[in-house]
Amino acid sequence: MMLDRLEGNQALKEEVGRMLAARRLSHSLLLVGEEGLGAGFAARCIAADYLYPAGGPAAEALLRGECCRAVAKAGDRSSGQVETGIVREAISVEGMGSGGRYLVGQVTAMRSEIFNTSLSAEGRAVLLYHAEKMNGESANALLKVMEEPPEGVLFVLTAQSLAGVLPTIRSRCVSFALAPVPAEDCAAFCAGQGVPKKEAARLSDLFEGRIGSVLAAAQDPARRRQLEEAEALARAAAAGDYYAASVLLARYERDKAGAVVLLRDLCAYAAAGLRGGKVSPLQGQAAAGTARLAGQAIWQLERQVNVKIVLQVFAASL
Incomplete structure (x- = not known):
């Protein structure tokens, strides 16, 4: 099975494997896991095993994400369409609106595609990444097809947290949690x-x-630079160096998304320090305090609070 390529998570692989072998897989699965745990990869593995039990080039292409894609333009409800990919039996949907939010045009385009086009012998799979990014309108559009899906269609959703998924969507899925190895x-x-x-x-x-x-x-060189900046911020926090922290954070005052990534990486360093890991310059109480402050700042940034003010207050609190 392609799902065997997922590291760890033996219980998930065994349960889904049994369902696939018996062809008794629920028509809607929800894979829950924090960023970096491979929920998207696991979703593609399950879709590949469902569509192509014998494997082959199409299954490999699906694992690489080379499938059809539902797209739309923000503010234009009629702009939704499905772009053709190498794997025609699978459609991926990932939010294209502000903050990665789903656009209702994406969901309606996907829905129209699976209802109005004939199914191949393999069936059809729909991959919906970051289901927590759905608002009420896009969720309602999805519910219309999840409640009575065409025969042979499998929906595989991913989310970073179960609580972030709307209850109406969550209740129609069999959920699995992914764990670190x-x-x-x-x-x-x-x-x-x-x-x-x-x-x-x-x-x-x-x-x-x-x-x-x-x-x-x-x-990824860009990702590596982000992590290096987070380590520099961790060193400033460990030393109580307000000036160094302020200078570094000032570069993110107009980049909310980047600021959130920076603070999440800082939380990773703080957590490592709390575990006693030598990888982190933060240890003990300094690690605990930094993790708390960074968590509060992330919460504020995700709720549209002024980025400059949040970062200035955060730096002053270190």
């Missing part, structure tokens, strides 16, 4: 993907076995 296993896997062993071990400790986070930090 042990840091040692994560480091070994990432080393096998070409990450230098010492770097794989360091990042696996920092991200507590979140393979996707480790690979992104090791292989």
Whole structure:
């Protein structure tokens, strides 16, 4: 099975494997896992096993995300369409609105596609990433097709938290939680993907076995720079250096998304310090206090509070 390529999460793989083997898979699955745990990859694996039990080039292409895609323009309800991909039996939907919110045009385009086009022998799979980004309107549009889906259609949703998914969607899905793998296993896997062993071990400790986070930090130069800035901020917090923290945070006063990423990475360093990890310059009470302050700042930023004010208050509190 393609799902065997997912590291760890043995219970999930066994349960879904049994359902697939018996062809008794629920028509709607919800995979819940924090960023870096591989919920999107797991969703593609399940879709590939459902559509192509024997594997093959189409299954491999689906794992790479080379499927059809539902798109739309913000503010234009009639702009929704499904762009054709290499894998025609699978459609992916990922929010394109402000903050990654779903646009109702994306959902209605997907719904029209699966109702109005003939199914292949394999069936059809719909991948809905970050279901917590749905608002009431897009969720209602999805419910119309989830309640009475065409025969042979499988919906696989992902979300970073179960509580973030609207109850009307959540109640129609069989939910599975993804978990990190042990840091040692994560480091070994990432080393096998070409990450230098010492770097794989360091990042696996920092991200507590979140393979996707480790690979992104090791292989993406932009992501690596973000993490380096978070480490610099952690050093400033450990030293109580208000000036250094203020200078660094000032670069994010017009970049809310970047500020959230920075503070989440800072939380990762603080959490590592609370575990006694040598990877973090923050330890003990300094780590606990920084984690609390960063969590509060993230909460404020996600609720549209002025970025400059939030970051200035955060720096002053370190």
